[in-house]
Amino acid sequence: MQIVYSLLLFCLFIGINIGLAKYDAYKIKRNLRIRHAINSIIYAVCIAIFYKWLTVYKVVGLLLVRIPVFNTTLNIFRGHPAHHISHTTTSIIDQRTNKVVMRIGYFTYHGILLILSLIFVLL
Numbered sequence: 290m291q292i293v294y295s296l297l298l299f300c301l302f303i304g305i306n307i308g309l310a311k312y313d314a315y316k317i318k319r320n321l322r323i324r325h326a327i328n329s330i331i332y333a334v335c336i337a338i339f340y341k342w343l344t345v346y347k348v349v350g351l352l353l354v355r356i357p358v359f360n361t362t363l364n365i366f367r368g369h370p371a372h373h374i375s376h377t378t379t380s381i382i383d384q385r386t387n388k389v390v391m392r393i394g395y396f397t398y399h400g401i402l403l404i405l406s407l408i409f410v411l412l
Contacts, residue, residue, distance in 0.1 A: 299410045306358040314366035350409030357399035
């Protein structure tokens with residue numbers, strides 16, 4: 290039964306990330322500022338709501354799933370190819386990781402993160 294709850298939690302956070310990506314795409318299309326710190330706080334609060342029932346591994350998994358799901362759906366909502374890499378991002382995380390993404394490939398990088406996040410959530 291624990292696996293079922295973990296998978297439901299994983300799916301819930303995928304949904305949260307899709308919703309947050311849709312909202313950021315809306316803001317980008319209207320030339321509104323993306324406040325990455327506020328986005329981080331919102332995501333941390335979402336995790337904190339469930340923290341009582343989470344292990345450290347599950348927290349890591351929920352943090353990792355944000356990158357592939359959020360980035361890919363943001364690209365799609367903005368009308369870009371799913372594998373688009375922004376060279377004008379103001380996200381510190383994206384600025385640090387874009388070189389790795391370009392070196393090993395978008396889907397390889399995000400696929401690895403997605404698999405790792407699922408493994409961590411299931412631990």
